[in-house]
Amino acid sequence: MSSARRAHAAVKVTVDLAILTVREGRLQVLLIERGNEPFRGRAALPGGFLRDGEDLDAAARRELREETGLDGSALHLAQLGAFGAPGRDPRGRVVTIAYLAIAPHLPVPVPGSDASGARWEPVEASLADPDRLAFDHGDILRTAVDRARRELEYTTLATVFCGETFTMGELREIYEVVWGVPLDPRNFSRKVKKTEGFVIPSGEQRVQETGRPATLYRRGPATTLYPPMLRGADQGGEPVGAVSPAR
Amino acid sequence: MSSARRAHAAVKVTVDLAILTVREGRLQVLLIERGNEPFRGRAALPGGFLRDGEDLDAAARRELREETGLDGSALHLAQLGAFGAPGRDPRGRVVTIAYLAIAPHLPVPVPGSDASGARWEPVEASLADPDRLAFDHGDILRTAVDRARRELEYTTLATVFCGETFTMGELREIYEVVWGVPLDPRNFSRKVKKTEGFVIPSGEQRVQETGRPATLYRRGPATTLYPPMLRGADQGGEPVGAVSPAR
DNA sequence: ACAAAAGTGTTGAATCTACACCCATGC
DNA sequence: GCATGGGTGTAGATTCAACACTTTTGT
The missing domain is CATH 3.90.79.10 (Nucleoside Triphosphate Pyrophosphohydrolase)
Known part of the structure; x- marks a missing residue:
């Protein structure tokens, strides 16, 4: 004191x-x-x-x-x-x-x-x-x-890391980089597309340096993701901003 | 301005x-x-x-x-x-x-x-x-x-609404009251007990006004819940505290 | 042809939901 | 006995994770 x-x-x-x-x-x-x-x-x-x-x-x-x-x-x-x-x-x-x-x-x-x-x-x-x-x-x-x-995990925040339009690979890279874990491209793509309002196809494609051209997407109207994107267990950390031991 | x-x-x-x-x-x-x-x-x-x-x-x-x-x-x-x-x-x-x-x-x-x-x-x-x-x-x-x-949903916060020890029914009531939805007592109990470190049995029981005596639990060491408790879809609301349209 | 990235299908494991059913108590 | 709440079992639907396989481009 x-x-x-x-x-x-x-x-x-x-x-x-x-x-x-x-x-x-x-x-x-x-x-x-x-x-x-x-x-x-x-x-x-x-x-x-x-x-x-x-x-x-x-x-x-x-x-x-x-x-x-x-x-x-x-x-x-x-x-x-x-x-x-x-x-x-x-x-x-x-x-x-x-x-x-x-x-x-x-x-x-x-x-x-x-x-x-x-x-x-x-x-x-x-x-x-x-x-x-x-x-x-x-x-x-x-x-x-x-x-x-x-x-x-719970919101569409990842899309604001991307530009106006983006490929599934770009969106996935955001998750991989921010979380620091690799994600399966196949399952990721499927899950994003299945989540209503997350992304909407722009109708165009982008030719890559290599590989098949990727569909371009833009942000959808959703803000929260249900079901959430998962990154596996643990993660630790306090419940968000707990101050006291509270235990 | x-x-x-x-x-x-x-x-x-x-x-x-x-x-x-x-x-x-x-x-x-x-x-x-x-x-x-x-x-x-x-x-x-x-x-x-x-x-x-x-x-x-x-x-x-x-x-x-x-x-x-x-x-x-x-x-x-x-x-x-x-x-x-x-x-x-x-x-x-x-x-x-x-x-x-x-x-x-x-x-x-x-x-x-x-x-x-x-x-x-x-x-x-x-x-x-x-x-x-x-x-x-x-x-x-x-x-x-x-x-x-x-x-x-994601943390063990519910236990701090309860006293030192509490029954499964009391813990469930916290969720039901705060979320405003009814939960299945059977599935709730199972899920809480399966989540490592959420609650630990105190070894005692509490005799209720009616019905079978309930096991008393106390808070476990966990702070985050994985998997999270679910309350179904929607809920709406901005992504937590978004300020700009960002869309 | 080959490499590389985008996608689709499928399968087994895990989880959720709903509900049938049993347990232990007061009345 | 019977009402009441605690608690276990189980079956069908959904979801997840892993991976075989196909598509479409550049070189």
């Missing part, structure tokens, strides 16, 4: 974004290099302070646009939760609202970026060293990846 | 709790009657301001204790997310971090309560009128109930 105990702590609120994509066969996250103190020169998730009169979701979309040039209305954007440990920001008491954004396989590093250097990096690299990212961004990223993995 | 647009909005942070239990065959939420403005006399979720140097989770546990007399370490407590729409609190800019707490079937209203009147109320009643609860607490409660329903 610290001694300071005035009620109504003076708090600043930031919004931070874990923007994930699948590139080069790996799950990658968009990082910026911090141009200012604290943590100057360190890699960090893009984000910034909440403005007066601004909604949280709007702030997330604005930061997305300012720092990456991406259009928030086209991306999946969902709140992950609040991170507010007292010592997480050396400037003072700062609570951040973390967001998970999913980007389709994008051109490259990112156009119109505000920050010194924005780049994609494989999440394993970012998570390998707990102090690789500024603040508690390692924790946030871990939460984001967990969430993305989980949501692939 | 509002005109005020200084960066670094001055914000206060509160913590609000949606405390759920199953009582009298219904899913109920703990409400207090507000003793101060704004919304004086209106029903609201318990909560209060974050203090200096205090962790978010610690604040949630403190409010739980202060306002309800419950011991946070014994309850399931998990963050739901942040709610921060600009107009949600007439006192100014207040972002709240909402928590979901699950309480076992408790004695009654609640001992040692701080607030004028704390009471349990069926969630349908609280949600029937969008303005029944103060602030945006209706939204928060809806999110909490959705989350609880979802977590019953």
Whole structure:
């Protein structure tokens, strides 16, 4: 217990974004290099302070646009939760609202970026060293990846990793990369097609470098998957965000 | 777009709790009657301001204790997310971090309560009128109930609704009440027992008012359920907290 | 022809659902 | 005995996992 105990702590609120994509066969996250103190020169998730009169979701979309040039209305954007440990920001008491954004396989590093250097990096690299990212961004990223993995099971989230149209193989690659397990192409295809509203055939085909041309699909109207896509047992992890032992 | 647009909005942070239990065959939420403005006399979720140097989770546990007399370490407590729409609190800019707490079937209203009147109320009643609860607490409660329903499927959350020991019938009642669907007692029992680590027999029995005595169980070590408990198709709802159309 | 990727069919194992049936208690 | 809830057995439908096999392209 610290001694300071005035009620109504003076708090600043930031919004931070874990923007994930699948590139080069790996799950990658968009990082910026911090141009200012604290943590100057360190890699960090893009984000910034909440403005007066601004909604949280709007702030997330604005930061997305300012720092990456991406259009928030086209991306999946969902709140992950609040991170507010007292010592997480050396400037003072700062609570951040973390967001998970999913980007389709994008051109490259990112156009119109505000920050010194924005780049994609494989999440394993970012998570390998707990102090690789500024603040508690390692924790946030871990939460984001967990969430993305989980949501692939029960929702159609995987389709937003893909472009406007995509092949069954591309969609399957999303699952394989995010989950880190190989899936049977035959059974995968069958299951996706059988799940009502998951994907709809666009009527066109795409010629591959090799092999038979693949049917192109686009997102269907469904958001939740029933039955869910399975990735086998275990997976561990707390029930989503449990705080107390509760056991 | 509002005109005020200084960066670094001055914000206060509160913590609000949606405390759920199953009582009298219904899913109920703990409400207090507000003793101060704004919304004086209106029903609201318990909560209060974050203090200096205090962790978010610690604040949630403190409010739980202060306002309800419950011991946070014994309850399931998990963050739901942040709610921060600009107009949600007439006192100014207040972002709240909402928590979901699950309480076992408790004695009654609640001992040692701080607030004028704390009471349990069926969630349908609280949600029937969008303005029944103060602030945006209706939204928060809806999110909490959705989350609880979802977590019953994939986690052992149901056991924390029960006391230290419980019968299969009591555990089943949790599912039936929270989901609002009847379940087959025979299949339910079999499935729970087959899921490793969900429950463990305590070796004792409880004599009922009527019928054969029931075996008493206590929580097992598992936190996630595989395979999950199923409640049939649909359910609808956005993919958990999607913000943008993303479609 | 051959490699490579897209797809279809099939089969055995596991699971879900529904329900018949037995067990143990209070009245 | 009989009502009531706890609990086991079992059969048919559905789903899953694994893999043989066919289709369609580029080289």
